[in-house]
Amino acid sequence: MALFEAAPEARRTTPNPCVYAFGRGPEGATCSTCVSLRMFQRKRRWYKCSLRAPGGPSTDHRIGWEACAKYIEKGHEDG
Numbered sequence: 912m913a914l915f916e917a918a919p920e921a922r923r924t925t926p927n928p929c930v931y932a933f934g935r936g937p938e939g940a941t942c943s944t945c946v947s948l949r950m951f952q953r954k955r956r957w958y959k960c961s962l963r964a965p966g967g968p969s970t971d972h973r974i975g976w977e978a979c980a981k982y983i984e985k986g987h988e989d990g
C-alpha cells in the first residue's frame with residue numbers, strides 16, 4: 912500500500928514531489944515566492960522546501976517548480 916496517492920492530475924506531469932503529495936497550487940505560482948522555500952549558500956546556492964524531509968542533494972528544490980497546494984505567498988503568512 913502506498914504511503915500516499917499522487918493527485919491524479921499531477922501524475923507524470925510535474926517534477927515537484929509536493930505536487931504529488933498535496934496537489935497543485937494556484938495557477939501560475941512557483942515555489943520561488945513561497946514562504947516554505949529556504950535558500951542555503953556555501954560554495955554554491957541551493958534550495959529546500961521545509962515541507963519535504965531533509966536530506967542530501969536529492970531533496971534539493973527548484974525555485975521554478977510549479978507550486979503545490981501548500982503554497983503560501985511570501986508576505987501573506989497571516990492569511
Ligand code: SF4
Binds near residue numbers: 945947983
Ligand atoms: S509551493 Fe511551497 S510548500 Fe509547495 S513545494 Fe513549493 S516551496 Fe514547498
